[in-house]
Amino acid sequence: MSKLPSLKNLYYLVQLHREQNFNRAAKACHVSQSTLSSGIQNLEEQLGGQLIERDHKSFMFTALGEEVVGRSRHLLAEVQEMTDLARCAGEPMAGTIRLGCIPTIAPFLLNRVVKEVGQQFPSMSLLLREDTTENLIAALGSGELDLLLLALPVDTSGFHSMSVGIDPFKLVAHKEQPMDGAIEYEQMPDESIFLLQREHCITGHAISACEMQNSTKINPFAATSLHTLVQMVDSKLGTTFLPQMAIDAGILNGTDLQVYQPPGEAPYREIGLVWRQTSSRLRTFRTLGQMIQSLLPTKAD
Template identity: 30%
Template sequence: MTLSQLDYIVAVDTYRHFATAADACHVTQPTLSMQIQKLEDELGILVFDRSKQPVVPTETGQAILAQARDVLRAARRIPEIVSESKEDFRGDFRIGIIPTLAPYLLPYFIGEFVGKYPSVSVHVQELVTEQVVEKLRNGLIDVGLVVTPLEENGITEMPLFQEPFVAYAADANPMLSKATVSSADLLSDGLWLLTEGHCFRTQVMNLCGADRHANGKTTLRYETGSLETLIKLIDKQDGFTLLPYLATLDMEAARRARLRPFDAPAPVREVSLVMHRSFLKRQLINAFRQEILAHLPAELMNTTRRGTVMKVR
């Protein structure tokens, strides 16, 4: 059994296709297939059920693959320890970030981070939370920026800050007659939401109690994948939505007039870094964390520290 053979079976499990896995491992498909067959012969079991398309691991194969991933992470940790001792950060750094954070948080720090570590090639992907977790498990990204708690087995969470929610309403909406809003105000008709798959949608629905609208009103008027689209629709139409605080900081005056904070305790979401439990690039991830915290807007830091809060999941 060799590390290369473990690399090959993990690649097949990740891509569920022998040719694609071979390309990812920079070998020919016959070489990859032969080495996997050799490993299976040595173990006396089948790692993959080749009768199904796409190929899937057998029940025993699933346990072997989980162990193989741990072995490969441990092996890759050795040269990383040497690099960290020399403070020599280099190589790829793959980041997954949810869409309701990416355009509002990244601009504050990503340029400074790249400038400090020119030998690191930074790759950023916008992914929904489920995709972040899957890619962390498969070793396809190094770290995620998501809203927690996730309570996912094998995933380590490192909280960064708490981000308040604010209400955003159309000019004619009764919410704008108040200085602050409460959870009771959210039970009115006219809520606009993100599409399925966005954790922010779930948090808004939990806060608004969308499942309690038993009076026949249609609370879900429209769904979109973009907070900016929600804002523009409300500007031109009617209704209201909730926004994360970072999404409001660069708003023009006309839009800021449509924002309302919440009564205490203010609802917040917890933003965290997430990694696989046996994560690599530890010092680089810590440097990444420090860069984020050093460049958070003062308004957010002040808001996070102020008064009592209510975490929304």
């Protein structure tokens, strides 16, 4: 059998593709830049083809390089799954879980999740990553993460998902701009509702869940975080929607904001776990999901 490429060199290549910079990729791999460069050159020699076109200032991946990166991601993910299977064969609630979470959930729920894991499963540790839904789905598919905590629905083609609860939406306004009587969106001023940037899935979920059809009511300025939204509404610029978990976590503390029930049938977003279909840790993830369910309300609550 001819000598096979090393997993280490394949990992170097994948990280270089992700970072698009030799120095950053080397830091991500915890090696020197020369070590990473040599590893990729060895990989090219073993495969008998050019993976990267280089000059003294820049580089680009060849068509072969792109193909090898894609196959390497799947291969590395499979190896990680095999390693996890062997490590946790006798103790499913042990070992390390690389958990990704979106920014509109992470600051308000992960601390409680980590504490519960520490109490119920002391042999398990969580490595946390906060990012947008799109980036987290890509990282899960490439094997960089094991499990995601997201707001549903999202396109989870090729993945398993499990609902763990709901997170109601509330309308928030300054106390000097009271919402007297029944709230009707059509009666609100144009461009008076502030939301997050479109890359945050909570914007689409809020618009859909709250049945807000008139886009003229939405201000074209989009905030980058829920904390920014709170500051804007506290400055009497308008109103916004906030998830209940953020309110419960104290995001309105120190403000002059009041919480109202939006129109419609108790709007909410669904919270769920997502993992690869090929994962061998189904029992582990479902047990974690059941634990998280105890921290969130359900539709029946």
